[in-house]
Amino acid sequence: MAGTNSERTMIAEGPVVILVNPQLGENIGMVARAMANFGLAELRLVDPRDGWPSETARAAASKADHVIDGARVFDRLEDAIADLNFVYATTARSRDGFKPVRGPTVAARTLRQRFTAGERTGILFGRERWGLSNEEVALADEIVTFPVNPAFASLNIAQAVLLMSYEWMKSGMADEAETPFQAVEQTPATKEDLFGFFGHLEDALDARGYFRPADKRPRMIENLRSVFTRRAMSLQEIHVLRGVISSFDRYRRKENDDND
Amino acid sequence: MAGTNSERTMIAEGPVVILVNPQLGENIGMVARAMANFGLAELRLVDPRDGWPSETARAAASKADHVIDGARVFDRLEDAIADLNFVYATTARSRDGFKPVRGPTVAARTLRQRFTAGERTGILFGRERWGLSNEEVALADEIVTFPVNPAFASLNIAQAVLLMSYEWMKSGMADEAETPFQAVEQTPATKEDLFGFFGHLEDALDARGYFRPADKRPRMIENLRSVFTRRAMSLQEIHVLRGVISSFDRYRRKENDDND
CATH class of the missing domain: 3.40.1280.10 (SPOUT methyltransferase, trefoil knot domain)
Structure with missing residues (x-):
């Protein structure tokens, strides 16, 4: 160095x-x-x-x-x-x-x-x-x-x-938790950002009949949302996840085209 | 080790x-x-x-x-x-x-x-x-x-x-100031111990005409006591110092016996 x-x-x-x-x-x-x-x-x-x-x-x-x-x-x-x-x-x-x-x-x-x-x-x-x-x-x-x-x-x-x-x-450090470099700056997501993400995800899954049987739907949504609320996400992370959903939602798996 | x-x-x-x-x-x-x-x-x-x-x-x-x-x-x-x-x-x-x-x-x-x-x-x-x-x-x-x-x-x-x-x-330490071994246990001296030491020291010096001229005596005592009150002494330290005074007070320098 x-x-x-x-x-x-x-x-x-x-x-x-x-x-x-x-x-x-x-x-x-x-x-x-x-x-x-x-x-x-x-x-x-x-x-x-x-x-x-x-x-x-x-x-x-x-x-x-x-x-x-x-x-x-x-x-x-x-x-x-x-x-x-x-x-x-x-x-x-x-x-x-x-x-x-x-x-x-x-x-x-x-x-x-x-x-x-x-x-x-x-x-x-x-x-x-x-x-x-x-x-x-x-x-x-x-x-x-x-x-x-x-x-x-x-x-x-x-x-x-x-x-x-x-x-x-x-x-000599003001704070012992201080580090010479930091993680990439991230914006904490608001709940609105999070709800937008939930809507995106659940809509994409719904279009595939994921929430079946219908009486299990509330519990399935609850579990799904729990996965993503265990820690406060950043806006950047939500963007990454929405990109993932869009990819699944819009495009088909290439090598399996023949079998679809 | x-x-x-x-x-x-x-x-x-x-x-x-x-x-x-x-x-x-x-x-x-x-x-x-x-x-x-x-x-x-x-x-x-x-x-x-x-x-x-x-x-x-x-x-x-x-x-x-x-x-x-x-x-x-x-x-x-x-x-x-x-x-x-x-x-x-x-x-x-x-x-x-x-x-x-x-x-x-x-x-x-x-x-x-x-x-x-x-x-x-x-x-x-x-x-x-x-x-x-x-x-x-x-x-x-x-x-x-x-x-x-x-x-x-x-x-x-x-x-x-x-x-x-x-x-x-x-x-894993309860206190980061903890050390695997400690200084020899010492008893903090009381003011009475300290005053006893002052009396011992000042008496021995007085017997030698140390506090001269007489009008400087209060200031000389004040300065002397300041030296020994800058930090709280232990009883063990006071014992060491009283031993020193006794030694000076009671015994003559050996190699100088002829010249005394």
């Missing part, structure tokens, strides 16, 4: 993503891609195992070059978050200590509020094998953790970054 | 995930892992390019073996969804047609309601390169699409499945 994006708004703002001791370049790349998908841009790496820059990371980033190129490397976590005002630590494990524990939706809303107020914020993600140490978590203001299957909790860092980035994007 | 999971509840229910023409075994494996993380279990593959079973898929699934082992392969999408009642199609592109377009939160809530009502549901994900065809989308009841960075929309199928699975998990 990236090919047709040149004229579209590039969102690149919000919390800094800080990866502590990331091991695989591929994971760093997938983190960059996840960030770019949801409008985050600032990536910091604390002591990446295989060094930096990394061609593996760039390849896995699927053209999120602005994130890869802007990534900064630090020796110590303390330095990587020195300029920030508020930091979340992500962890899957309960920790001793007084730090508040939030779900991703609440954490994203908090980050959005602080961002809007002009604060610099960040989210820490631990190493692939065992996450963040207690000392690293202690440097953060609050903890964020994901609701996962108790018997299968194996989110990797790229997945964790994806979820937080996604929640960040959602936290 | 999977090693300590044996005694924990394995969640394995909810919508079927249907991948149409998936190309890379690795992506199928990451889909299985994402599903398992958020409690989904039923995977169907329509005409996977590299055949099935796939060792690449199993390796990438990170022990989500129950999803891989249970995966079923179909030649046609129609057969893969034949037994379902309600199906979403995921797409990043606007389509012509009357189908309602939903965001992931609303879609997950709809799937949860139908699941609770006993319906069989599914979510379609398209091929890596170009998603679902219009004909495939037409087989679904509604469309679901993700809020993404307009200038960088490159979610892969594993990421899309992760987000829908995550929203599915959240849709």
Whole structure:
């Protein structure tokens, strides 16, 4: 999809993503891609195992070059978050200590509020094998953790970054039901439109002797109308259905002409 | 984390995930892992390019073996969804047609309601390169699409499945602010606890001549107290702080003993 994006708004703002001791370049790349998908841009790496820059990371980033190129490397976590005002630590494990524990939706809303107020914020993600140490978590203001299957909790860092980035994007939407594109605009049908359709259908069926025997007619009409009133139809849908009836009503089945 | 999971509840229910023409075994494996993380279990593959079973898929699934082992392969999408009642199609592109377009939160809530009502549901994900065809989308009841960075929309199928699975998990939570573990339980401090702490601190400082000159004392006390009333403290936090004061108050700095 990236090919047709040149004229579209590039969102690149919000919390800094800080990866502590990331091991695989591929994971760093997938983190960059996840960030770019949801409008985050600032990536910091604390002591990446295989060094930096990394061609593996760039390849896995699927053209999120602005994130890869802007990534900064630090020796110590303390330095990587020195300029920030508020930091979340992500962890899957309960920790001793007084730090508040939030779900991703609440954490994203908090980050959005602080961002809007002009604060610099960040989210820490631990190493692939065992996450963040207690000392690293202690440097953060609050903890964020994901609701996962108790018997299968194996989110990797790229997945964790994806979820937080996604929640960040959602936290900026006026309404979470909002979608980037909508269904084709339709006009709700009035009852008059609907009754016109009923008349068309019933007339066409009547002409074929559909309503037989005569004493069953009221019930048959009732059932027929029920099918089409289960949900409010649009005018466009009624037009489609009237086209169908006209087709049945006016034209004969071509391949059966001989047998009619 | 999977090693300590044996005694924990394995969640394995909810919508079927249907991948149409998936190309890379690795992506199928990451889909299985994402599903398992958020409690989904039923995977169907329509005409996977590299055949099935796939060792690449199993390796990438990170022990989500129950999803891989249970995966079923179909030649046609129609057969893969034949037994379902309600199906979403995921797409990043606007389509012509009357189908309602939903965001992931609303879609997950709809799937949860139908699941609770006993319906069989599914979510379609398209091929890596170009998603679902219009004909495939037409087989679904509604469309679901993700809020993404307009200038960088490159979610892969594993990421899309992760987000829908995550929203599915959240849709089953009584409260989205719920977290799998909580901060250490703390008792909110009463004002009496707080005033006791103020007395302790101010007495220790007073003994050192901290409040000088005397006419600044009220303002200095006011500022000091402000620091500790910006947020409601817990009793545990007050205990920590009183320990700090006691330590300063009772003991001298060891390495400086000679100079004191």
